[in-house]
Amino acid sequence: MISKSVRYLEVAHLFFVIYLFIQAFMFPESPRFNYSKNRFKEAREGLKAIAKMNSNNNFSADFKFDTEKELEDLENEGFDAKTVRRLDGGNEYGITMKQYVLNVILMSLLFSGFSFCFWLADFQAEYLGTDMYIIFYANGCICFVSGAINLLLYPKLGLKWLVVIVQSIAITSALFIVLIQERVISY
């Protein structure tokens, strides 16, 4: 049975969560984010606030960003700067493009599936009744061996075929365990 006595741990956790929540309001918006949204004035103010926090008295906010200058030049040449759009909407670090959104969804599901199976298989190993330390060492060995196998097979097969092979092994193994547990195969 898994222990549910995590109250004190959660109290400590809550303390840090509240601290981070309050802290978020005390900090200026990321200058990089403001810059990506073409809010250059706010980006400069953010940098100024950060310089002040770092006690940097040499910082001067009296400058223009390269992109700001480019946009000004475009406007001076008669172009509308607002029509000059970047594919990622200017959010350089965000997942805004469709292909990356799809990749994130796919990878999230793959990660979740593997993570779920990993822990479930780990918990099942505890039912073997062996010493807990032996299970720890066995898990360590599994990590080493899996790293070596991955190092060998990933560059040759690519992710798709690697996953197909290992999942076929996993399905066969799971089926075998079920057959033994259900006494279809007995000893």
Next chain:
Amino acid sequence: MQLLQWSIPIILFMLCLAIQVGFTGVFQSAFEDDRVFPFNKRATAINIIILVSKTLTIAAPFINELEEPIPVIVIGSVAIFILILIIFYPSKAQLDSMTKV
């Protein structure tokens, strides 16, 4: 008969190993392959992925508490689900087109 008595730990070891190899492969692909996530997007993408996967994994201990064959059946079902999902993983041609953006 003697071999069958040892079969559960050995098969369980194989199962853990297979899952771990797949997990490492997916991890490597997300962290390393610029065509899946370019450098600028990687940190955001990986953190979203970790958030989702850790949230869904909360259910694992609860599944583990169920009757005997159910947890292993769930492992097998999730493995089949992953096999279906991997079909949608971008092919080399699709991955190459992403670098041109």
